Amino acid sequence: MKLYTYFRSSAAFRLRIVLNLKGLDHELVPISLLNSEQLTESYKAMNPQGLVPMLEDEGQHLTQSLAICEYLEETHPEPALLPKPPIERARVRAIALVIACEIHPLNNLRVLKHLKNALQQDEDARNAWYRHWIAEGLGQVETLLSTNPWTGRFCHGDSPGLADAFLIPQVANAVRYQCPLDAYPTIRRINDECLALPAFAKAQPHLQPDAI
Amino acid sequence: MKLYTYFRSSAAFRLRIVLNLKGLDHELVPISLLNSEQLTESYKAMNPQGLVPMLEDEGQHLTQSLAICEYLEETHPEPALLPKPPIERARVRAIALVIACEIHPLNNLRVLKHLKNALQQDEDARNAWYRHWIAEGLGQVETLLSTNPWTGRFCHGDSPGLADAFLIPQVANAVRYQCPLDAYPTIRRINDECLALPAFAKAQPHLQPDAI
Numbered sequence: 444m445k446l447y448t449y450f451r452s453s454a455a456f457r458l459r460i461v462l463n464l465k466g467l468d469h470e471l472v473p474i475s476l477l478n479s480e481q482l483t484e485s486y487k488a489m490n491p492q493g494l495v496p497m498l499e500d501e502g503q504h505l506t507q508s509l510a511i512c513e514y515l516e517e518t519h520p521e522p523a524l525l526p527k528p529p530i531e532r533a534r535v536r537a538i539a540l541v542i543a544c545e546i547h548p549l550n551n552l553r554v555l556k557h558l559k560n561a562l563q564q565d566e567d568a569r570n571a572w573y574r575h576w577i578a579e580g581l582g583q584v585e586t587l588l589s590t591n592p593w594t595g596r597f598c599h600g601d602s603p604g605l606a607d608a609f610l611i612p613q614v615a616n617a618v619r620y621q622c623p624l625d626a627y628p629t630i631r632r633i634n635d636e637c638l639a640l641p642a643f644a645k646a647q648p649h650l651q652p653d654a655i
Numbered sequence: 656m657k658l659y660t661y662f663r664s665s666a667a668f669r670l671r672i673v674l675n676l677k678g679l680d681h682e683l684v685p686i687s688l689l690n691s692e693q694l695t696e697s698y699k700a701m702n703p704q705g706l707v708p709m710l711e712d713e714g715q716h717l718t719q720s721l722a723i724c725e726y727l728e729e730t731h732p733e734p735a736l737l738p739k740p741p742i743e744r745a746r747v748r749a750i751a752l753v754i755a756c757e758i759h760p761l762n763n764l765r766v767l768k769h770l771k772n773a774l775q776q777d778e779d780a781r782n783a784w785y786r787h788w789i790a791e792g793l794g795q796v797e798t799l800l801s802t803n804p805w806t807g808r809f810c811h812g813d814s815p816g817l818a819d820a821f822l823i824p825q826v827a828n829a830v831r832y833q834c835p836l837d838a839y840p841t842i843r844r845i846n847d848e849c850l851a852l853p854a855f856a857k858a859q860p861h862l863q864p865d866a867i
Contacts, residue, residue, distance in 0.1 A: 491798045492753070503742050507756070509721075510748035517741040529729040530715050536722035540755075541704070544719070548760035557787070562776065575769070586703045 450651035455496035456612035459646035473653035546580030662863035667708035668824035671858035685865035758792030
């Protein structure tokens with residue numbers, strides 16, 4: 444298995460966590476977004492979208508981090524990252540999707556570039572935009588976590604799972620952009636729990652071979 | 656089963672299609688986003704995020720359209736909206752996620768409001784923003800569909816499924832915002848195939864009881 448990754452990509456960070464949690468042997472193939480390596484012909488031949496992360500498994504190329512997580516859960520069920528009852532699985536996926544659909548897409552590199560180039564927004568305005576969507580989104584996640592009895596040591600119960608693999612990279616982005624986290628005590632607690640585990644700690648951007 | 660819906664919400668449109676495809680009896684409960692009914696205390700008591708769609712099933716309230724689709728697939732497996740082999744399931748989910756993560760989040764109402772209020776973008780600029788992300792995203796979906804032998808009458812094979820339930824509402828948004836669709840022949844063909852089926856046709860915004 445090969446994971447095409449970029450140290451700072453938070454979608455790649457999710458998959459580094461999941462591969463570690465499941466204890467799956469894999470090779471990391473760095474793709475430098477800074478040098479636009481994701482847009483080379485050889486990369487786009489494997490992934491026409493020209494995005495990281497991508498997983499190569501048995502000659503197939505898989506894209507979209509959540510689709511890859513579900514694939515790994517189906518092909519390597521243990522340890523499980525989703526609970527068994529459908530209603531609980533739906534809750535875990537909903538937390539992951541708040542992050543994947545309501546925070547991350549608004550703050551990724553191509554959106555920040557478009558704000559700069561097409562909308563002439565300066566750096567302060569772009570940072571304000573970034574922090575606005577982090578605050579909105581993490582506030583929603585905090586409510587989902589703090590008001591639900593299924594929340595345990597981790598986002599769902601007492602073992603780490605899919606929602607944690609999405610949350611921790613998003614918190615790392617918030618820290619990098621100096622977003623205040625005081626309003627999210629449950630998120631901070633779960634972040635600390637997760638980063639105490641090697642599967643999460645080793646997946647952090649600054650510890651990747653391509654970190655600069 | 657109750658679906659809390661708004662006629663123009665494309666995430667609700669996805670679920671109307673899925674409920675129809677699976678032939679599940681359900682009641683539609685309109686929540687007017689125009690009148691901010693999603694922000695009332697009684698609604699937020701059920702759904703702290705204050706968003707539509709929401710599914711009520713056996714006293715539980717489920718959120719996030721993709722999580723709800725997976726729940727319905729697990730609790731009502733037939734007719735299946737996902738193929739059986741994990742690699743094919745990953746492909747179908749990836750197509751749905753390109754729409755759910757890379758087009759829709761950039762164009763929903765709260766983002767358009769933020770562009771207007773916080774970034775002082777006028778209507779022309781907001782429409783240009785909308786069309787830009789549609790063009791980027793549908794271009795990617797067209798490539799995924801037109802270059803893959805698994806594409807059939809529908810996004811994946813010859814029966815309608817999860818990817819179609821995400822694609823058709825996005826095409827409806829594109830049409831509503833007068834985005835040219837000439838560059839997406841595969842998408843247009845699949846859109847026509849789907850709208851010929853009652854499950855899709857009856858789910859369209861203008862046919863909903865709350866349409867205005």
